[in-house]
Amino acid sequence: MSVLKTCRELSGGGFSESGINKAFAEEFQKKYSCNLAANATAAAKLDVGLAELYSDEADPELDAELLTECYHKVDDEKFMELQQYRRTLPAFDFAMELTDVLNSNQVVVICGETGSGKTTQVCQYVLDDAILHGRGSTCRILCTQPRRISAISVAERVAEERGENIGLSVGYSIRLESRLPSRKAGTITFVTTGVVFQYLKEDPDLTRVSMIIVDEVHERDILTDFMLAILKDLISRRSDLKVVLMSATLNAERFSRYFNTCKIFNIPGQLHAVQRFYLEDVLTLTGFTFERKKPLFTPTNKPKKVIEFENIVYPWLNELEKLDKYPASTLHQLKMPESEDLNLELIQVLIEYICDEDVDDNGAILVFLPGWDEISRLTKELEKNARFGSSDFIIIPLHSSVPSASQRKIFNKPPQGQRKIIISTNIAETSITINDVVHVIDTGRIKMNNFDVKINLETLDDEWTSKASSTQRKGRAGRVREGFCYHLFTHARLNALEDSKKPEILRKRLEEVILQIKMLKLGGALEFLTKLMDAPSIKAVELGIQRLINLKALDNQESLTALGFHLAQLPMDPQTGKMILLGAIFSCIDPILSIAASLTHRDIFHRPMGQESDVDKVREKFSNGTNSDHMATVYAILGYEKARKIYNDGRYCYQNFLSQSNLRQIMSLKRQFASYLFRMKYLSSADYKDLDCNRNSENVGVVLAVAAAGLYPNIAEVNMIGKKQPRPVLRTFEDGVVSVHKRSVNSRQLDIAFYPYFVYFMKMKARTIYLFDTSMTMPLPLILFGESLNWVKTRGHSPKTVIGTHTGKFRFGCRDAESFKILCALKMKLNEFWDHKINSPGPTDWTSNSKEGLLLNTITGLFSEEYEQARKIISQAELIRLKALENSENDDWSD
Structure with missing residues (x-):
């Protein structure tokens, strides 16, 4: 059936408000109206699991x-x-x-x-x-x-x-x-x-x-x-x-x-005494000297970091010189800005000093580093060292991405004569207690996730830790005997540290919190959040509210909508919540739940040191030519489920660098999410493998379209730059040029993307702005699930269909005015259908004689056809690229 005919058949009434599910309307009114003054008798009738x-x-x-x-x-x-x-x-x-x-x-x-x-x-x-x-x-x-x-x-x-x-x-x-x-x-x-x-x-x-x-x-x-x-x-x-x-x-x-x-x-606690040393003591004990870097600045244009260093350290050094407590060589080293850089060579020298001084004891050494990159580098350096690479030492990296089985090694007491060296992030600060730690090396650094309201962007910053965290790190030593803590920063820097780390409410997006405020009927978001111990900025609250309004979870008066009510009941961020609602409606729930569970939990892939490139190849293999991190996850989980049926899941995970513990959690999350959707009446069964819930689960075009609809408006566009040798770059309207993170299957495939649009789950600013969890997307999902459509005639070119977003506009070629009208009609009917399903929850009626079935069969057919056309062209482009690489390898470059 033609799209135009479908739109005409649906034009007689569409999806009216009269079909609103009465039971849902009553539940929405009852729950949305509840507030903290509600009486206990009403609460008694509600099941909360107690x-x-x-x-x-x-x-x-x-x-x-x-x-x-x-x-x-x-x-x-x-x-x-x-x-x-x-x-x-x-x-x-x-x-x-x-x-x-x-x-x-x-x-x-x-x-x-x-x-x-x-x-x-x-x-x-x-x-x-x-x-x-x-x-x-x-x-x-x-x-x-x-x-x-x-x-x-x-x-x-x-x-x-x-x-x-x-x-x-x-x-x-x-x-x-x-x-x-x-x-x-x-x-x-x-x-x-x-x-x-x-x-x-x-x-x-x-x-x-x-x-x-x-x-x-x-x-x-x-x-x-x-x-x-x-x-x-x-x-x-x-x-x-x-x-x-x-x-x-x-x-x-x-x-x-x-x-x-x-x-x-x-x-009071029960700790043994812990002796604290600071950088001035460590340099005196080890005789370590820093390598002076050639300054890239003049005395009149010093970087902010250097000015801060001089303001904090120099006055203290002047006082220290008067005490005549440290040798001149130490004081000279402390004057160098390089003394506050993270120096892995200094850590290695200090570990050698500890082992030389403490020869009669094998007390564990715990090193605090800011992130996985630093942990990986130090681990490799120690393993290459003739002394630490021997059987006398056990080197254990500790990070949230390390499999649980490997993490458990940190609790095992080694045999006599063998010493543990644990290299960890702040996960070992409070979350984990290792009883045999005697020596702690505290670099004073931490990787902190922040939200910069000025640029509306999450950032990953390498920061100084706080005084409270420094005290916590010290407390990791001395649990079984007298301990020692070596802080690789000066006493002056200690005095300049914040008393405690910045509360998470000041570092995170607020959309989920605002939804809960509305769900509990606690009043205006800004009004309530000012009651917190540390109130977030007005700008951060306004950004959260606006994002929820754009998502249609709140109306313009900041009241909870029916969609917002549904999203507030789901234990995930609003965009992922919207994605699984669409997955239920479009009957592709199994793969969409795999995507949602992995986005709300942890990466199912783990990256053993030295095998990072092998992991990337496996991830790319799982993506199966879809240009999609999300589909790589879907296929990896499907393989895991098949392997588990024949009791081969352990081998499967080992061969494919998959975390078995994370996959188990993913499976539990999928069951939980399906249960939520079933109770909300969007699924006909709580079993996410039920055939009626998965009519389109093997249709990659539909799955990617639903993923794109959920992640919208997180869109980036590929542009070609350079005249002589054009190369692809990725841009977002808000940030300009961005990069796909190196772990993504798309970090090396922008040049073969037939459609120049990608959706992403998260972007974060580190050295540059990175996009995480990306998928190539087709124009049609963006057109149908995006904002307003316009038709623009351009001189010398085909007319364009223009999608206006909150931050910019995307343009697509459009054959003629009739095609544009069909798109608009289809979009209008889809919007009516979406409003109907949000207000009247129930499984989709896929029968061909129903309006729902007529509309969705047409749309899913278009998604599928568009994707298959794109795959053919991408496959041809990939063949051309491989042929070119093969020819270049056979070229004789000698004279």
Whole structure:
């Protein structure tokens, strides 16, 4: 059937508002109208995954059961052994005093050093105190953790210490997994911060909770700061709710002030003494000298970095000279700006010094570096070294991209005479504790993701760490014996560091937070965000709001739309959320969920040192000529699923540089996302492999079109520059020339892209602006899913179809006015259909006699035809390129 005929048949009524799903309209009204003043009775009817709505009234029968159980445990030998261990923790000496403070104050900040036992013990002291005083049935403790692994491991440890299996009185709930307490009260539940927001959506006053313990508040992640603002409002209405904030660093006063100068309770740590050395000491001990670089500036045009160095270090050096504490050679080295560069040679010399001085002990050495590139370079240098490359040393790189199996090696104690050297990012600062570390080398540097509101761009910056982080790094040593920390920066630089790192709320895009504010009906985004401990800039909030308006998640009055309501329920960024909604509607859910899960989790490929180019070749192989990182992911996951069916998944992952643990998480995410879509009524089955949900899953043209629609308006265009030897460059309207990241399959294929348009998931500014996760896209998806269309006649050329975006315009050739009218009609019908499906959720009706089936069969046919035409031309271009390379290799270049 022709496109024109399709549009004519659809013109009689289209997709009217009268078809809006009544059940959805009621649910939207009910949930969108909920606010923090909603009563507990209404909340009781809503399912949020907890066992049931608990009563605030005491249950004498349960109180007696809990107390009897408590007395019987003393006859358990293993239980009593664990109690002996608990008594050795510093927190134990303060247990009675602490419970008195918690009972007499609504909000308390607990400041405890690493190893004090605050995470595992405070919740138990509270529950035990309630049980022994006959009110265990009113105690329901919620403990938040910033990371999934922490929530599980701490819950399991606490259950073990209480002499019971997980899931009785102690449980956990994280994304994809939960083991909730079976008891209705007398419970401790560990959750990730995101789960708390799921509870808040359905039970805005947290009526099911008697105490909420927020652990690791010093990390200042975006969700924790958001939650603290909600809790601050909530305690004014719920005088019975106890809030406990637990921090490992010295910024407890800030949290106390935020909660109206609430009580601070300090628990000392159990660390052995750690001796600290700074750069002036390290240079004196090792005799290391820096290589002076030839300056690229004159005294009158010094770079900002050099001016800052001189202002900070020179006055301190003048004072240091008067003390006559360090040799002149050291002071001379410290005057050089190069002394603040990251110097891997200095680290290697320092490791040699440590090993020479500490010959009788094999205590582990932990080196903090800013990122993977530096970790990779130092690891290779040490492995090439005759001494460190021997069997006397185990060199272990530690980074979030390293497979979990490799990470576990860091916890294994090596045999006598062998020493571990762990080279890590700040992941080892708080997330991981390695008990046998004796020596820490702190470079004072960190790679920080930021959001620059001036250029509306995420950046990856190499920055100085904070005083708090420096203290945390020092604390990694001295857990088993006296430790040593070598800071590769001067005391002067230490004094100039920020007290703590910048909160995440000031470094991130705010779209997801704004959606949650709207979902919880907390008022205007800007108004609410000013209540946070550190309020983001007005510009950052305005950019977030505008982005959501452009996405149609908010209307111009900043109210949540039906699309915004759907997106707020999905645990991912709004663009990826829109992509999976389209994947459900266009019946290609399996590949789209693979793409979405990989974008919200981690790269499924891992890059062993020295094999990076091999990994890139495998990724390119998986892309199967599609010019798409997203399709490379889809095909790699399909291969994994097939290998798993014949129990060959381990071998498959090893051969293809795939992370098996990441792939398992991807599969779990796909199941979770499909479950969400099924509950939202967009899928007819919760099984993402169901045939009815995957009519177009093998149609690459449709899958890429849906991916492009979700990622829109993240578009870049290939331009050819240079007259004599033209070469392709990539541009975006906002940034000008950009680069595809080297890991992308498209980093070397711009010259054979038939259509000069690429969509991307993320762009980030480092040395240049990089695009991540890119796919070549055809014109039709951009035309149909983009903004307004115009038809422009150009002198001497064919007329153009022009798509106007929020930042610029894309132009495509258009044969005639009739073709343009057909495109406009098709676009209008697709928009009507999209509005209808958002307001009236339900699986797509693909029958040929339905309006939905008529429209979507026509559009998917066009997507498929356009893609196949492009593939033929690209294949021809690739053959020409390969032939040219073959000829050039056979050319005789000799005279």
